[in-house]
Amino acid sequence: MQNVDDYLAEILAAIRPLTPRELSLEDADGGVLAEDITAQWPLPPFDNSAMDGYAVRAADLAAATAEHPVTLPVTGEVAAGDTREHQVAPGSCVRIMTGAPIPAGADAVVPVELTDGGIAQVAIREAARPGDSVRRAGGDAVPGDALLAAGIRLGPAALGLLAASGRASVLARPRPRMIVLSTGNELAAPGTPVTRGQIWESNSFMLASAARQAGAVAARQASVPDDPAKVLAVIEDAAGRADLLVTSGGVSMGGEHDVVKAALEKLGTVGFRKVAMQPGMPQGFGMVGAASTPIMTLPGNPVSAYVSFQLFVRPALRALQGKASGHQRTTRAVLTAPLRSPRDKRSFLRGVLADDGTEVTPLSGQASHQLAALARANALIVVPEQVVAMQEGDVAEVICLDD
Ligand code: AMP
Numbered sequence: 001m002q003n004v005d006d007y008l009a010e011i012l013a014a015i016r017p018l019t020p021r022e023l024s025l026e027d028a029d030g031g032v033l034a035e036d037i038t039a040q041w042p043l044p045p046f047d048n049s050a051m052d053g054y055a056v057r058a059a060d061l062a063a064a065t066a067e068h069p070v071t072l073p074v075t076g077e078v079a080a081g082d083t084r085e086h087q088v089a090p091g092s093c094v095r096i097m098t099g100a101p102i103p104a105g106a107d108a109v110v111p112v113e114l115t116d117g118g119i120a121q122v123a124i125r126e127a128a129r130p131g132d133s134v135r136r137a138g139g140d141a142v143p144g145d146a147l148l149a150a151g152i153r154l155g156p157a158a159l160g161l162l163a164a165s166g167r168a169s170v171l172a173r174p175r176p177r178m179i180v181l182s183t184g185n186e187l188a189a190p191g192t193p194v195t196r197g198q199i200w201e202s203n204s205f206m207l208a209s210a211a212r213q214a215g216a217v218a219a220r221q222a223s224v225p226d227d228p229a230k231v232l233a234v235i236e237d238a239a240g241r242a243d244l245l246v247t248s249g250g251v252s253m254g255g256e257h258d259v260v261k262a263a264l265e266k267l268g269t270v271g272f273r274k275v276a277m278q279p280g281m282p283q284g285f286g287m288v289g290a291a292s293t294p295i296m297t298l299p300g301n302p303v304s305a306y307v308s309f310q311l312f313v314r315p316a317l318r319a320l321q322g323k324a325s326g327h328q329r330t331t332r333a334v335l336t337a338p339l340r341s342p343r344d345k346r347s348f349l350r351g352v353l354a355d356d357g358t359e360v361t362p363l364s365g366q367a368s369h370q371l372a373a374l375a376r377a378n379a380l381i382v383v384p385e386q387v388v389a390m391q392e393g394d395v396a397e398v399i400c401l402d403d
């Protein structure tokens with residue numbers, strides 16, 4: 001049996017990061033930036049108003065108070081997007097909207113709230129200092145400033161910043177494309193009738209969701225019956241459309257019914273092994289197809305498949321984007337109940353971590369088909385290989401599932 005860490009290390013050593021491509025900002029969403037971004041233009045590009053109000057010369061308002069407002073003639077109006085040249089002559093002002101360029105001669109903006117809101121002339125109740133409510137050109141960034149560093153994941157603010165600095169595309173590693181394929185004669189699509197001996201297929205929905213949560217573009221393949229030739233044909237077709245293939249089912253130790261094993265074993269490029277863990281012992285990893293697409297064959301029991309995803313597939317997806325393995329967040333918490341664990345296997349028990357993160361409660365229903373208990377869990381309690389029992393009050397390592 002292979003140790004969990006060795007198996008993960010083997011996967012990570014074999015995965016090559018996707019080649020960075022020039023991607024439109026929309027396609028780059030969720031990708032990993034592959035260039036350093038430097039400001040080419042000042043941000044903002046010109047002095048502009050932070051408020052709706054009046055562009056003034058601050059010196060004209062030195063005497064303004066609530067009791068003795070200063071009244072100025074309003075000689076024009078400038079809104080955001082106005083490209084004309086406006087001028088504020090001494091002793092006058094121009095009505096101005098947020099984002100509009102500051103007219104020549106003006107050095108401050110008085111918010112409309114400090115005035116009577118007049119159109120032809122305006123009474124201003126407060127003095128202003130030069131620069132008040134003016135957003136300076138370059139106040140956010142000046143040309144040459146480092147804006148974003150290669151290696152970051154492109155999210156909302158980064159994409160906003162790229163657009164604001166005039167970039168329409170960027171060099172990035174795209175989100176990996178993952179295709180999920182389930183196998184089993186017993187599987188029926190949810191929403192269709194099941195007869196005795198059949199179950200509704202669930203792993204592909206669960207694994208595709210987990211992949212999306214991990215930043216991948218995930219697609220489900222209709223489940224394939226236990227026929228090695230059919231399974232191989234679907235795998236080879238999907239390999240051309242994916243950066244990572246994930247199968248579930250058909251890899252246990254049961255011999256002729258292990259269809260994924262039967263289909264892939266003769267290619268000689270996928271290694272099947274037992275990993276010293278519970279749930280999720282039977283695992284396979286290798287490369288398939290003309291482009292040597294990585295494939296991970298997960299066991300079919302839903303909880304086994306899910307735990308295998310978190311331990312091996314998630315880090316593999318990150319590796320495809322050139323990111324370090326980055327497990328889910330882990331913490332340590334006090335057990336509220338005793339638990340047992342098999343000797344020589346690392347086990348991952350479903351649990352509920354308290355909101356404050358101090359205590360963790362193992363759930364009942366720890367068998368690898370018990371999806372209802374998995375759905376109640378927000379944590380996996382990790383029990384090391386050599387530990388066979390833990391007591392209430394012991395401190396356990398916990399993998400957080402909901403972040
Ligand atoms: P296998 O690994 O194919 O021997 O399957 C182990 C168990 O997981 C069996 O009880 C299967 O019915 C179940 N199983 C396999 N694939 C799926 C799936 N896609 N959705 C739900 N259950 C599955």
Ligand code: MG
Nearest residue numbers: 183184249250
């Ligand atoms: Mg099966």
